[in-house]
Every structure is written in C-alpha cells, then in structure tokens.
Amino acid sequence: MAQAYTPGLMVSRGCRWRCRRLLPIAGDVPVKVGDVVSSQDVVARTFMPGDAVPVNLAKRLGVSASELSRSMLRPVGETVVLGETLARTKGFFGFFKSEFPSPMAGTIESISKVTGQVILRGEPIAVQVLAYINGTIVEVIPHEGVVVESDVALVQGIFGVGGEAFGKIAPVVPSPDDDLTAQVINPEHRGCVVVGGRRVTGDAVRRAIEVGVSAVVAGGIDDHDLRQILGYDLGVAVTGTEKLGTTIIVTEGFGEIAMAKRTFDLLIAHRGREASVNGATQIRAGVMRPEIVIPLAEPLPPDRRDAGRVAGALDLGSPIRIIREPYFGALGSVTRLPHEQVLLASESLARVVEVKLADGSNVTVPRANVELIEG
Incomplete structure (x- = not known):
C-alpha cells in the first residue's frame, strides 16, 4: 500500500537520540569518541573575529589620506587599548598638534592611503559549544564539532521562542486543562523547566523571567501576549535568538488549547529530572521544532525503544x-x-x-x- 506523509511531532517515552553540535567556524574539539559528557560540558570551542570598526582618521586629524600613515603611532597588526592615542599630527613648529584616541580595544587591521580610513578589529569573541544533552560522543568532526548520542524521553512542540536552556522538570498544575498563571510560579522554580497545562499567560511569562525560570512549557499561548512579551510582532521567521532570559515552548498551538494528555503525562513522569530545551522554531523548508529532551537514567534495552517508524x-x-x-x-x-x-x-x-x-x-x-x- 502506498504511504501518505505529513509533518509530525515526536512525543516519545524512550528513543535513541543523536544531536550534532557544530561550531560556526573551524576551531578546537577537546573531546574524543567514547567520552561521556554532561549537557553543559564544552565539546568544541573557537574564536570569532571581532567587529570591524572603520574610522575616517584623516578627516578627524585634518590631514590628507596620503599623509595619514606618517601620523600613525602604531603600525598595522598591533593591538591598542581603549583611549590609547592612535595618531598624532606634527603641528606647526611643535605646536597645535592633533591627537585621536582609540574608540575601542582591538587590532589595527588596515590603514588606507586612498580613503584615509583606519579599520580597527575588535577583540576576538570566544565561542563555546555545549554537549546539550547528557550522553556519549559517537562521532568527532575534526575542527567542527561532535555528535552526541543518548537514550532520552522526547517532546517536540509546535512553536517556541528563546534558545537552549537547562533545568529540572517542575510541573506546576495538576492537569493538562489548567492554565499556567503567574500565581503558581515561585522563587524555588529558579533554574527549572516549568510545565503547565493549557494556556501560559503573559503575566506568567513575565513572572518566570523575573524569578529566573529556565523555560516554560504549556499547551498554548495567546498571540497578543506573545507580542507584548517580545515587544514586536514575530511574523514568519526562524526563532531561537530572542534574549528573554526564559525559553517558551508551546506544544499544541496558539490560544487556549489543553496540552495533549500523553505529553503532559510524559513530562509529569519525569518530575525532578534534568532536561535540555530549545525554543528554536522554523516552519518553512528545513523544519526545526522546539524540543524538551530528557536523558534517561539508564540506557534502554533495544526492545523498549520506540519503533523506528518512517518519519511522517x-x-x-x-x-x-x-x-x-x-x-x-x-x-x-x-x-x-x-x-x-x-x-x-x-x-x-x-x-x-x-x-x-x-x-x-x-x-x-x-x-x-x-x-x-x-x-
């Protein structure tokens, strides 16, 4: 019989999960195949070039572009600190000298004799990639990253905002039909993944951010509340880069939609366990789903893993x-x-x-x- 296909969400009590953890540019991978890592261990690191800042220094000093190099106190390639004098004119008979202090700390990347511009390159930005889940390194991609494998319980959501976060699963409502309100979020939920039932209110999200909750998970959210939380209309885009302080994941959709009972029961069953969450969502080509990944305490025997049904x-x-x-x-x-x-x-x-x-x-x-x- 011919198969029919449709996009799908994973809600699994136990499956073998692999995630690729890659650097944006080539760098160092300090782990090897077979290493056991925890979710917040660094598995790859590199340095991104700092921002390039152009300064029209010839104009600032009142000299021609061709004369600028003679006024520079440091050559190309040397580092400068914030406020250090970059260039100084000779003046007239030693008087009326002009100076220009560096607007930033960094490196002198170029001095143009044509435009009179100096390009300053900011200090390198350290980039570290975490393992994301507790598991085992099963592949090392030289100078790029790793693949981490673990037996996990997994819930994929419909929509999310905010990036990767970590914390213990903390259900705060008794049933999937109950709203997640500000009143049920307390200071002890700091650093936790708070699980609600139906709609998460805007006040609840603001309370979660105030308390320092790692993530909130609920069945739905009102689009008006989301717009107020973000400060703008999200539209159709890739999410995950928002700097809210708390990641938001909805499992069912927009509005007052109760969380599916099987999803709610799965999360309740893992109360108190460490979870890794990611709100990144893309609904066009190259679909990305927000997810809650809960590494299991013990490896699953093969007969207890979810069957590998054809995706979709x-x-x-x-x-x-x-x-x-x-x-x-x-x-x-x-x-x-x-x-x-x-x-x-x-x-x-x-x-x-x-x-x-x-x-x-x-x-x-x-x-x-x-x-x-x-x-």
Missing part, C-alpha cells in the same frame, strides 16, 4: 492533530486514507483523511490539514 508516514491508527479550522487543535486517530481525490468546499480537489476525534466524532479533512504526532 500516516497509517491507520496514527495519532494526529488537526491544524486548520474548523477543527483546529483537535486530536484524533486515522481511520481511513481514501486513495481518490475529493472535491472540497473550496471547489478544489485534494486527498483527504478520515479521522476519529478524541470526543468520538468522525470527520473528513484534507491531508494537508493534519499533523502527525509521532512516537
């Missing part, structure tokens, strides 16, 4: 989520995959899927309107 393959019984109105956010399972195309209300032809919803009702929707819940 729809089949009878596959758990799905509907991602378009009028059933947006509804969960269910596939009951039939008709091969023939069906005429939709929009008068276009499309392949459809028949779904039994969690409330027992049966609906037919376009295959493009569903998302597979994998695991």
Whole structure:
C-alpha cells in the first residue's frame, strides 16, 4: 500500500537520540569518541573575529589620506587599548598638534592611503559549544564539532521562542486543562523547566523571567501576549535568538488549547529530572521544532525503544492533530486514507483523511490539514 506523509511531532517515552553540535567556524574539539559528557560540558570551542570598526582618521586629524600613515603611532597588526592615542599630527613648529584616541580595544587591521580610513578589529569573541544533552560522543568532526548520542524521553512542540536552556522538570498544575498563571510560579522554580497545562499567560511569562525560570512549557499561548512579551510582532521567521532570559515552548498551538494528555503525562513522569530545551522554531523548508529532551537514567534495552517508524508516514491508527479550522487543535486517530481525490468546499480537489476525534466524532479533512504526532 502506498504511504501518505505529513509533518509530525515526536512525543516519545524512550528513543535513541543523536544531536550534532557544530561550531560556526573551524576551531578546537577537546573531546574524543567514547567520552561521556554532561549537557553543559564544552565539546568544541573557537574564536570569532571581532567587529570591524572603520574610522575616517584623516578627516578627524585634518590631514590628507596620503599623509595619514606618517601620523600613525602604531603600525598595522598591533593591538591598542581603549583611549590609547592612535595618531598624532606634527603641528606647526611643535605646536597645535592633533591627537585621536582609540574608540575601542582591538587590532589595527588596515590603514588606507586612498580613503584615509583606519579599520580597527575588535577583540576576538570566544565561542563555546555545549554537549546539550547528557550522553556519549559517537562521532568527532575534526575542527567542527561532535555528535552526541543518548537514550532520552522526547517532546517536540509546535512553536517556541528563546534558545537552549537547562533545568529540572517542575510541573506546576495538576492537569493538562489548567492554565499556567503567574500565581503558581515561585522563587524555588529558579533554574527549572516549568510545565503547565493549557494556556501560559503573559503575566506568567513575565513572572518566570523575573524569578529566573529556565523555560516554560504549556499547551498554548495567546498571540497578543506573545507580542507584548517580545515587544514586536514575530511574523514568519526562524526563532531561537530572542534574549528573554526564559525559553517558551508551546506544544499544541496558539490560544487556549489543553496540552495533549500523553505529553503532559510524559513530562509529569519525569518530575525532578534534568532536561535540555530549545525554543528554536522554523516552519518553512528545513523544519526545526522546539524540543524538551530528557536523558534517561539508564540506557534502554533495544526492545523498549520506540519503533523506528518512517518519519511522517500516516497509517491507520496514527495519532494526529488537526491544524486548520474548523477543527483546529483537535486530536484524533486515522481511520481511513481514501486513495481518490475529493472535491472540497473550496471547489478544489485534494486527498483527504478520515479521522476519529478524541470526543468520538468522525470527520473528513484534507491531508494537508493534519499533523502527525509521532512516537
């Protein structure tokens, strides 16, 4: 039988997970294959060139571009400190000299006899790549990074903001139908991954940032609250670089959508365990999903790992989520995959899927309107 495919989310109680940890430019990899690492161990490091700052020094000193090099006190390649005199004119008979102090600490990269500009290069910026998860190094990519492997419980979300964060799983609501509000976040949640149920409110996010919570996870968030938290309308973009101080991950979508019970139960089962989270999201080509990764205490025997089903393959019984109105956010399972195309209300032809919803009702929707819940 031909397979149908759709984007999917992983929700797994136990799987073998590999992550590539790479530097942006060539550098040093201080670990080797077989090393056991923890999530915040440095597995690769390098130095990025500092910012280049042009200074029209000839104009500042009142000399011609061709004369600038004779006024420079330091040659190309030497370092200078903030406030150090870069250049000084001879003046007239030793008087009326002009000086220019360095606006930054760095290196003199070039002196132009044509434009009269001096390029200052800032101090190198140290870049360190962390292992991200507790695991074992299974591959070293020389001068670039590593691949870390571990047996983990995994939850992928629909949307997130903020980058990588670490902390203990801390559920703060009794059921997946309860909102995550500011009142349930306390100082003891500092450095934790706080798990709610339904919607996380804007006040709760602000409280989490104030307390120092590593991340908040909930079923949904109001787009108006998100806009106020960020200070701008996010639009369609790659997220993950936001500097909020707290990473936000929603597992179901925008609005008041309860977290799927299987997701909530999985997170509750790992209360108190260390987790690695990443809010980076990309919904176009090269899809990236926000994730909560919980390394397991003991390696899983092969027969207890989730089966390696083809990623994105729809089949009878596959758990799905509907991602378009009028059933947006509804969960269910596939009951039939008709091969023939069906005429939709929009008068276009499309392949459809028949779904039994969690409330027992049966609906037919376009295959493009569903998302597979994998695991």
